[in-house]
Amino acid sequence: MMTKKGQGRMTETIAVLFIFFVLILFGIVFYFKYQDVAIKEDIRESLASRAMETTLTSLFLPELQCSRGAAEPEDNCIDLIKMNNAMRVFKENQDKYYFDIFSYANITVFQKYPTEEKWTVYEKVKLNATAKEPTFFVVVLRNEASKESSESSETTFGYGYISVEVYR
Amino acid sequence: MSLIERCRKGQMEAMGLVVIVILITLGMLFLAQFALKEAGEKKIFTRKGLAYSSMSAILKTTVETDCRANTIPYLGRDVLEDCAINLADSPEGYSKYKCSGLHSCVFAEQKITTLLLNTLGEWNKRYEFQSRLINNEGAMPIFTITNKGGCTGRERDTSGLFPIQAENAGLIENILFICD
Numbered sequence: 001m002m003t004k005k006g007q008g009r010m011t012e013t014i015a016v017l018f019i020f021f022v023l024i025l026f027g028i029v030f031y032f033k034y035q036d037v038a039i040k041e042d043i044r045e046s047l048a049s050r051a052m053e054t055t056l057t058s059l060f061l062p063e064l065q066c067s068r069g070a071a072e073p074e075d076n077c078i079d080l081i082k083m084n085n086a087m088r089v090f091k092e093n094q095d096k097y098y099f100d101i102f103s104y105a106n107i108t109v110f111q112k113y114p115t116e117e118k119w120t121v122y123e124k125v126k127l128n129a130t131a132k133e134p135t136f137f138v139v140v141l142r143n144e145a146s147k148e149s150s151e152s153s154e155t156t157f158g159y160g161y162i163s164v165e166v167y168r
Numbered sequence: 169m170s171l172i173e174r175c176r177k178g179q180m181e182a183m184g185l186v187v188i189v190i191l192i193t194l195g196m197l198f199l200a201q202f203a204l205k206e207a208g209e210k211k212i213f214t215r216k217g218l219a220y221s222s223m224s225a226i227l228k229t230t231v232e233t234d235c236r237a238n239t240i241p242y243l244g245r246d247v248l249e250d251c252a253i254n255l256a257d258s259p260e261g262y263s264k265y266k267c268s269g270l271h272s273c274v275f276a277e278q279k280i281t282t283l284l285l286n287t288l289g290e291w292n293k294r295y296e297f298q299s300r301l302i303n304n305e306g307a308m309p310i311f312t313i314t315n316k317g318g319c320t321g322r323e324r325d326t327s328g329l330f331p332i333q334a335e336n337a338g339l340i341e342n343i344l345f346i347c348d
Contacts, residue, residue: 114232
């Protein structure tokens with residue numbers, strides 16, 4: 001009688017311990033899955049953060065930004081004359097200077113109005129890249145050259161956007 | 169079973185329940201951490217920055233269509249201002265600028281719609297552009313442009329107010345919302 005009761009209790013204890021360890025195991029599996037997702041998310045966030053930094057750097061780059069003498073430079077404005085020259089400078093000094101600023105990235109400027117145009121300002125593709133993060137910002141494109149040929153000398157502002165792609 | 173044994177068994181069962189409750193609470197906390205995770209820093213930055221830069225660019229853009237004027241007008245401070253001054257005559261009456269032969273209000277609405285569609289629309293963004301005139305009589309809408317149903321009742325970011333003073337007409341208040 002006593003032995004049977006003892007056996008019953010033992011089985012009960014083993015069952016409780018089994019369920020307890022199953023729950024612990026579930027917890028551990030869930031935790032490691034969560035950690036895995038969190039690490040991937042951190043990597044993605046760091047790429048996004050680099051995309052943000054590169055975008056801001058290109059938007060405020062003196063080689064591209066609209067300015068007039070000592071006056072404050074204009075926000076969200078790219079000077080087409082400056083940009084056309086900067087493209088050459090970027091290419092010539094890509095590895096010596098600009099790679100330290102932009103690293104592996106593609107910077108492209110698109111004009112949507114008055115005409116559709118596209119300029120590749122900086123291009124350094126990472127061949128074995130595992131991810132690419134694009135960021136877009138709308139800008140105006142100042143064109144002082146547009147009216148040089150006509151009788152008027154007014155500056156025009158086109159509408160477009162800058163696309164910055166960074167690689168991991 | 170003696171009273172002490174029964175009490176001990178009760179205590180053990182209570183302990184077991186406490187352990188299960190703790191484990192369930194931990195699980196719930198993990199889930200809550202997932203569910204309540206804030207939108208990424210980049211997402212917010214991009215939305216806010218996009219709204220501001222889009223609005224700023226739209227108002228600064230010059231109109232390179234024939235507007236029957238001596239100068240090249242800016243879409244914001246010239247065409248929209250003219251629209252506010254001659255709002256009562258819209259859509260077919262007088263306006264200083266007649267870009268493509270249209271009243272400045274009609275032209276501004278068409279042009280802003282196209283510009284936004286060519287950028288934010290292409291990137292599948294949901295947005296809402298509002299332009300309204302504020303004067304002594306109150307606020308009246310000039311036009312509202314929406315894409316994918318606009319941003320009412322959604323988490324949104326704004327460009328901030330871009331006011332333009334319209335001569336003898338009041339203040340034009342422009343705002344752009346971008347949402348998920």
